[in-house]
Amino acid sequence: MYITMLGTGSAFAKRYNNNNALIESGNYRLLVDCGITLPKALHDHGVTFAEIDAVLISHIHADHVGGLEELAFQMMFKYGRKPRLFIEESLAQPLWEHTLRGGLVQGELNALDHFFEVRPLTHGQTYELAPGLHVKLIKTEHIPGKDSYSFLFNETFFYTADMVFNGELLTNLVQAGVTTVYHDCQLESPGVVHACLDELLTLPREIQDHIYLMHYGDALEDYRGKTGAMRIVEQGEKHKL
Numbered sequence: 001m002y003i004t005m006l007g008t009g010s011a012f013a014k015r016y017n018n019n020n021a022l023i024e025s026g027n028y029r030l031l032v033d034c035g036i037t038l039p040k041a042l043h044d045h046g047v048t049f050a051e052i053d054a055v056l057i058s059h060i061h062a063d064h065v066g067g068l069e070e071l072a073f074q075m076m077f078k079y080g081r082k083p084r085l086f087i088e089e090s091l092a093q094p095l096w097e098h099t100l101r102g103g104l105v106q107g108e109l110n111a112l113d114h115f116f117e118v119r120p121l122t123h124g125q126t127y128e129l130a131p132g133l134h135v136k137l138i139k140t141e142h143i144p145g146k147d148s149y150s151f152l153f154n155e156t157f158f159y160t161a162d163m164v165f166n167g168e169l170l171t172n173l174v175q176a177g178v179t180t181v182y183h184d185c186q187l188e189s190p191g192v193v194h195a196c197l198d199e200l201l202t203l204p205r206e207i208q209d210h211i212y213l214m215h216y217g218d219a220l221e222d223y224r225g226k227t228g229a230m231r232i233v234e235q236g237e238k239h240k241l
């Protein structure tokens with residue numbers, strides 16, 4: 001599988017797009033999150049919504065779901081079909097009621113599955129999204145009372161939803177065979193709702209070796225060379241996993 005971060009920025013970043021990814025496995029294309037900036041970022045990448053097989057959602061913040069209204073409208077009115085939506089079952093109703101309903105509802109089109117081919121997922125279970133592409137959702141802490149799900153792909157690649165620092169989870173995942181971790185990182189301390197760089201730097205080197213930082217702010221250039229053994233994911237670069 002290959003991953004390209006269409007954006008690597010924090011919610012407030014202006015130099016970087018929202019932290020959303022394009023995963024490719026054979027001919028299958030999966031969007032991981034679909035934030036406010038995603039429609040333009042995908043366009044700039046030379047891919048249309050019609051060429052996306054499915055979108056997978058981590059949690060309900062605009063930098064992760066704010067582009068879903070355009071996705072739904074483009075698919076309905078431009079391409080005449082529903083996009084496939086993988087989402088943890090606990091998030092489906094809140095996504096509709098609290099985020100999408102206001103913009104999408106019209107007459108009898110008044111439910112999430114009128115616009116999306118919804119595939120509810122249960123966290124902790126492994127699903128085959130396409131041949132050779134499996135995912136397990138892991139519930140991780142972000143904001144109290146707000147469900148958020150990180151992704152374990154093919155048992156070897158861990159992609160964090162926005163999450164607070166959890167060194168024990170990272171250590172356990174690496175010990176269980178995870179080779180690559182893409183981790184959201186707030187450059188400035190304290191972290192509060194994200195892992196911050198200072199917290200991630202407390203990890204032993206053998207864990208840091210596996211970590212690539214994403215979801216960073218506009219001050220990134222000031223932090224180059226200060227991320228220990230952790231590398232930085234560059235927006236737009238395609239990596240084989």
Ligand SMILES: Nc1ccn([C@@H]2O[C@@H]3COP(=O)(O)O[C@H]3[C@H]2O)c(=O)n1
Pocket residue numbers: 010011012061062063143162192193
């Ligand atoms: N309790 C909160 C809630 C939100 N925030 C900021 O708002 C952003 C929403 O998108 P995010 O990527 O989760 O990052 C959040 C914080 O920057 C925050 O700093 N504290």
Ligand SMILES: [Zn+2]
Pocket residue numbers: 010011019061063064162215
């Ligand atoms: Zn975010």
Ligand SMILES: [Zn+2]
Pocket residue numbers: 059061142162
């Ligand atoms: Zn968030």
